[in-house]
Amino acid sequence: MRLLVSDLTHRYDDLTVLDGIDLALAEGEILAVIGPSGCGKSTLLGIAGGIVAPTAGSIRVEGEVPDGCLNPITFIFQDFALLPWRTVEDNVALVLEHHPLPAAERRERIEAGLRGMGLWEFRKALPKQLSGGMRQRVGIARALAVRPAMLLLDEPLSALDAQTRELLMDDFLELWRREKTTALYVTHNLDEALRLADRVCVLSRRPGRIREMVTIEEPRERRQEPSAQAHLAAVRERLWHLMKAEAQMADREIARA
Amino acid sequence: MRLLVSDLTHRYDDLTVLDGIDLALAEGEILAVIGPSGCGKSTLLGIAGGIVAPTAGSIRVEGEVPDGCLNPITFIFQDFALLPWRTVEDNVALVLEHHPLPAAERRERIEAGLRGMGLWEFRKALPKQLSGGMRQRVGIARALAVRPAMLLLDEPLSALDAQTRELLMDDFLELWRREKTTALYVTHNLDEALRLADRVCVLSRRPGRIREMVTIEEPRERRQEPSAQAHLAAVRERLWHLMKAEAQMADREIARA
Amino acid sequence: MPDSLPVNPLVNGVSAQPVRFRGGGFTVKRHPWAALAAFAALLAVWEGASRLGLASPLFLPPPSAVGRALAGMVTDGSLWLNLKASLGRIAVGWVLGTLGGMLVGFAMGIFSTARAVGVPLVSAFFPIPKIALLPLFILWFGIGEPSKFATIGFGVFFPTVIATCSAIDSVPRNLIRMAQSFGLPWRSILRSIVLPGALPGILAGFRITASIALILVVAAEMIGAEYGIGAFVLMAGNLMQTDTLLAGVLVLSLMGLAIGTVLSLLERRLLNWR
Amino acid sequence: MPDSLPVNPLVNGVSAQPVRFRGGGFTVKRHPWAALAAFAALLAVWEGASRLGLASPLFLPPPSAVGRALAGMVTDGSLWLNLKASLGRIAVGWVLGTLGGMLVGFAMGIFSTARAVGVPLVSAFFPIPKIALLPLFILWFGIGEPSKFATIGFGVFFPTVIATCSAIDSVPRNLIRMAQSFGLPWRSILRSIVLPGALPGILAGFRITASIALILVVAAEMIGAEYGIGAFVLMAGNLMQTDTLLAGVLVLSLMGLAIGTVLSLLERRLLNWR
Amino acid sequence: MSAAQAQAPAQPLEKATVGVLALSSSGPIFIAKAKGYFEKEGLDVDLKMFTSAQQVPVAVTSGDADFGVTGLTAGFYNLASKGAVTIIAAQSRDEPGFPLSGYVATKAAYEAGLTKPADLKGKRIAITTVGSTFHYMIGILGQKYGFTVKDVTMVPLQDVPKMVAAFKGGQVDAILAPSTVSRQLAADGAGTIIGWAGDETPWQLGALFTAPKTIKDRRPLVEKFIRAYKTALAEYHAAFNGKDASGALVKGPGYDELLTIIADATKQKPEIVAGGLPYVDPQARLLVDDVVNQVKFWQSEGQVDKTLDPKSVMDLSFIGQ
Numbered sequence A, B: 001m002r003l004l005v006s007d008l009t010h011r012y013d014d015l016t017v018l019d020g021i022d023l024a025l026a027e028g029e030i031l032a033v034i035g036p037s038g039c040g041k042s043t044l045l046g047i048a049g050g051i052v053a054p055t056a057g058s059i060r061v062e063g064e065v066p067d068g069c070l071n072p073i074t075f076i077f078q079d080f081a082l083l084p085w086r087t088v089e090d091n092v093a094l095v096l097e098h099h100p101l102p103a104a105e106r107r108e109r110i111e112a113g114l115r116g117m118g119l120w121e122f123r124k125a126l127p128k129q130l131s132g133g134m135r136q137r138v139g140i141a142r143a144l145a146v147r148p149a150m151l152l153l154d155e156p157l158s159a160l161d162a163q164t165r166e167l168l169m170d171d172f173l174e175l176w177r178r179e180k181t182t183a184l185y186v187t188h189n190l191d192e193a194l195r196l197a198d199r200v201c202v203l204s205r206r207p208g209r210i211r212e213m214v215t216i217e218e219p220r221e222r223r224q225e226p227s228a229q230a231h232l233a234a235v236r237e238r239l240w241h242l243m244k245a246e247a248q249m250a251d252r253e254i255a256r257a
Numbered sequence C, D: 001m002p003d004s005l006p007v008n009p010l011v012n013g014v015s016a017q018p019v020r021f022r023g024g025g026f027t028v029k030r031h032p033w034a035a036l037a038a039f040a041a042l043l044a045v046w047e048g049a050s051r052l053g054l055a056s057p058l059f060l061p062p063p064s065a066v067g068r069a070l071a072g073m074v075t076d077g078s079l080w081l082n083l084k085a086s087l088g089r090i091a092v093g094w095v096l097g098t099l100g101g102m103l104v105g106f107a108m109g110i111f112s113t114a115r116a117v118g119v120p121l122v123s124a125f126f127p128i129p130k131i132a133l134l135p136l137f138i139l140w141f142g143i144g145e146p147s148k149f150a151t152i153g154f155g156v157f158f159p160t161v162i163a164t165c166s167a168i169d170s171v172p173r174n175l176i177r178m179a180q181s182f183g184l185p186w187r188s189i190l191r192s193i194v195l196p197g198a199l200p201g202i203l204a205g206f207r208i209t210a211s212i213a214l215i216l217v218v219a220a221e222m223i224g225a226e227y228g229i230g231a232f233v234l235m236a237g238n239l240m241q242t243d244t245l246l247a248g249v250l251v252l253s254l255m256g257l258a259i260g261t262v263l264s265l266l267e268r269r270l271l272n273w274r
Numbered sequence E: 001m002s003a004a005q006a007q008a009p010a011q012p013l014e015k016a017t018v019g020v021l022a023l024s025s026s027g028p029i030f031i032a033k034a035k036g037y038f039e040k041e042g043l044d045v046d047l048k049m050f051t052s053a054q055q056v057p058v059a060v061t062s063g064d065a066d067f068g069v070t071g072l073t074a075g076f077y078n079l080a081s082k083g084a085v086t087i088i089a090a091q092s093r094d095e096p097g098f099p100l101s102g103y104v105a106t107k108a109a110y111e112a113g114l115t116k117p118a119d120l121k122g123k124r125i126a127i128t129t130v131g132s133t134f135h136y137m138i139g140i141l142g143q144k145y146g147f148t149v150k151d152v153t154m155v156p157l158q159d160v161p162k163m164v165a166a167f168k169g170g171q172v173d174a175i176l177a178p179s180t181v182s183r184q185l186a187a188d189g190a191g192t193i194i195g196w197a198g199d200e201t202p203w204q205l206g207a208l209f210t211a212p213k214t215i216k217d218r219r220p221l222v223e224k225f226i227r228a229y230k231t232a233l234a235e236y237h238a239a240f241n242g243k244d245a246s247g248a249l250v251k252g253p254g255y256d257e258l259l260t261i262i263a264d265a266t267k268q269k270p271e272i273v274a275g276g277l278p279y280v281d282p283q284a285r286l287l288v289d290d291v292v293n294q295v296k297f298w299q300s301e302g303q304v305d306k307t308l309d310p311k312s313v314m315d316l317s318f319i320g321q
């Protein structure tokens, strides 16, 4: 599934947070979005997923929805958004309930999702009994249960420990290899972006504009290999530089304010 | 201020999350705590700060409280815990209100905190109008406003972008140089631990036990220098290895469940 | 892999379709005219039904007749006389009941023991019909104003207790733990966390208790009241003067509307953080 | 820098003091005996006051006398007869009022237009006193059961509307956005998100409306009822049989207590996620 | 009449409802029902019990009851003035020697000189409601002793328990209350009975009424009902209203049986009922002049429409008056 964003602008009351964003995601592409805190990354994601109405501009998708996909464009939320009154397994079941699935498949999807996230033991627990990282993992299991054609990820790993994050990134990559899910991946972690993304979109400080679009030439499969390190280091350096410039400008503006 | 934890055990109903923890923090020491998601890090912090009553064991502090310190042991929360009905500046003001401070100093502390976090522009905003990272920065500003003698930080930077995180780490280091604040720093980010901590405490998967206590020999001031990199890389390797072992064991257990 | 800028073959792809907007709804928008229109429609139907003879004027006098009765009350000054007498009773009774109820409700919301004792006591005492207790009120408080304050006050007290207590339950506990961790004294926690966090529920309770106070003014003025909207309505009912009766009821409705509007303004003011 | 293990000079430091526990409180613990003790104390004080002549037996007969009257009602079968008649009325009236109120409350909580129309209408109609309208109720609904259902139903309807509507306001909007993003149909969102999210507020509303229904059974049975706890209380009042009157009131209290207990159980059951 | 009686057993009974208060003043209706006089006329009469006099004419207006018997209040005349109800026969009346409503003075007021009904001028008197029978009784007491209702302070308290409470609490000087309550207050020592309304101001307390529409459309039904009613009235009168030479009440034929019927219907103890049995006219004749006086009184009080013609509230053709 492809995503086309053109000339997108968004304002909350009179605070402009996104200004003239143009983006195109190819089938199966993973685009990482980085940018200073508060620049409008979550807002962009919300617009792409159709739950925030943009002030101006258009956002379109194109392409076929694969078999078994129940919700083509699917979110993984920064604030988890779990139902506090449902157990872990029922939180996952929620997004399958309104689809006519055979009971066995429904069960199978839930179990696969929870086992994959290491939450099977906790399937009967309520959200209040989970740690922050565990809650995020429920959110991921829930999103994967609908077999999305396009994932919108809002800092999905920020609440996780380094090791779990590592394992989950492996899982994501596995998923992408299998399903070719297109993804818009908001993160503030350059390592994640360098590990997962095909391209990295650097947003400027608010109002968010596309500061630069950086393509990572090295194919994802080979990025762990020693030969790739030089290129990755260069990209990292570049991203770092761009971000630093933004942050400093923000700092200067704030000092003036 | 020094912290002494001895033989600490905690259970939620019949889930044991911490088991026989012994810890000692020296004056001005920064101890990073890492461990798999759900192993009890937040719980440990809660107990250290006196807001979770431990099932067994003792937790004591010792040492003088510096001038101007209004709340010796102060939290920075994983879930921000901002009052939704107060503006940014009033959220910071909250923790000063019950202290007899001259109005000028009160104002000065709030302004310094907000400017330091780049939130001065947003001082009149309500939490619902902030992004996740901005909310966390309010939480940090609030904690620093009381000039704590000991900070308990629960993944304080996890919601922030790489660059802001970098700047904040600099700020923390500056603070520590100045104030010699003791800190218990829960994180899932090895880089943060390596940059900030004197020692790193690796917790095992639930029930959390101290798996290992790793001392970083290189003084904090010199860690950015090339000469330090070899040692840091070795420590990193070691921590990585420990974490991986824990995660794998957890994985195996889950598979068996 | 596509280039980084929008000049991209896909942009002109034929099959591209806009992302369907799935959000929206479940927010409060204001429609200031809708209510006026509704009231106007209601009046029109009512008057029409009367004109067409669908409702006997004895059973349901038309709004014009009720309006005439109301106009009569205005011109002979009895409206103001009755209103003045009732407003004082409602205000004092409501304030007393609300203060008491919030006090007890806060205690029950905060202290487990108070709740353990309070919940069953409230369950047992709330359903006691005030009409049955009026003789006792007369004995204890006489037939003057105090017994009227008591009637309204008790009626307001119990719903306030329940609303306050359940509003406190809905205050997020993590905020309280945060405040405790900063060493906020207990009173500050109450004032700065519990009270504002419980405010939405308490205001919703006010909507209920304000109406109850208006209803109970009738019960209160059963106790030898010479003037008062309640006494007026009772007398009209006893004399089967349905148009006057409805005029009195209309006055109560308008008071309810006024209080409701004030509460809506308060909510918009105090709960803009939601 | 200290070693990694607890064998540390500081552990034996003289000045070390335990970290003060600052959390706790603001949670609900159960004290099953507290309520019983409170009721026992209350009864003792009441009986004592009567024995010592502090309260006139005509207006506040001692609990023993009330108990005797109640026992009399049990043995001559009149308790069951009256209770049966009233229970049906309360149940039907409450269910009708609650269903209607929840329907309207949901509509008002969800649709801005419904709210814009509904809030002022509720403010205007809620304060209409049912006691004053009894003659009109007879004219409109007759003297049979319908007018009794209407009296109780209307009394329950309005508080339910308000409680439901404000409970829906307190459902976190991010959960609704989440559900929308997963393409949940509107009805599923209502059933799976809005309804359970509003449940705490709705249950608190039930506590209020259940008691209101019990209170209103007296008003309802003012209209040509031969049997019923309300009719019984009214009749006892007219004959100045205070002990019998209080026995009837006691029955209402006990019903309130029973309903309150059921609601507490329900809350513990349905709201264990908080 | 003979035709009706002949038909009765063969035909299914005609249904009718009557609204009553559970008071001994409705005794004749209870008797007619219990002893089958309605059935004899071919009627299946259903009794609807009410707790306040105001509701009975409303129920007749709404069509929930075909007939009503209760005290005459201002509210009744207002309904009558709108053409909703018409008096067709008498019910009980206040007569000398029949203690129905007592003037009771509080101890303090009695000691301060309130010893006879004429002294009530200028006092605070608890009554049920404005427009009630008690209100009128004070009006005619004033007519007798030369004061108006403006000269007394009437404290409307809606019902007996509140009146008693206000009385006991010393909030009023006197109370005008039903005999049972009056006697109870006197027995308690809380007050002194200073007279009975029947002795001071005999008047037409209550009436049997129906809707004009019923008279128009179902005249035979009304005739049958009245016949049964009158049979019961006569029996009641014979049993309870007889006096000996000294003027004291004597038990007439069927006394115990009828008393049991009334006690059952009112759910009161027979001895209590016996103490407050009102006088009825055996032919159901109405005190027409008093009814006219009532209407005029309410009109002068501004509580009944001035345009109401007092004669128009009655249709006495059924009792041949």
Ligand SMILES: Nc1ncnc2c1ncn2[C@@H]1O[C@H](COP(=O)(O)OP(=O)(O)OP(=O)(O)O)[C@@H](O)[C@H]1O
Pocket: A012, A013, A015, A017, A036, A037, A038, A039, A040, A041, A042, A043, A044, A188, A206, B128, B129, B130, B131, B132, B133, B134, B159, B160, B161
């Ligand atoms: N509902 C809202 N009303 C008003 N302003 C809002 C609202 N939501 C977000 N904003 C503002 O929009 C800006 C962008 O918010 P957004 O959540 O998109 O940032 P972000 O890039 O995701 O930040 P972070 O990395 O911290 O999550 C912020 O400055 C915030 O103040």
Ligand SMILES: Nc1ncnc2c1ncn2[C@@H]1O[C@H](COP(=O)(O)OP(=O)(O)OP(=O)(O)O)[C@@H](O)[C@H]1O
Pocket: A128, A129, A130, A131, A132, A133, A134, A159, A160, A161, B012, B013, B015, B017, B036, B037, B038, B039, B040, B041, B042, B043, B044, B188, B206
């Ligand atoms: N209130 C509670 N009731 C019951 N169980 C709880 C409660 N809070 C936490 N737990 C359980 O305790 C364990 C540890 O929780 P804690 O929040 O301390 O983990 P953590 O190490 O901070 O995890 P993370 O890195 O994901 O934040 C988890 O398994 C969780 O299920």
Ligand SMILES: [Mg+2]
Pocket: A041, A042, A043, A078, A154, B131, B132, B133
């Ligand atoms: Mg964000």
Ligand SMILES: [Mg+2]
Pocket: A131, A132, A133, B041, B042, B043, B078, B154
């Ligand atoms: Mg945690």
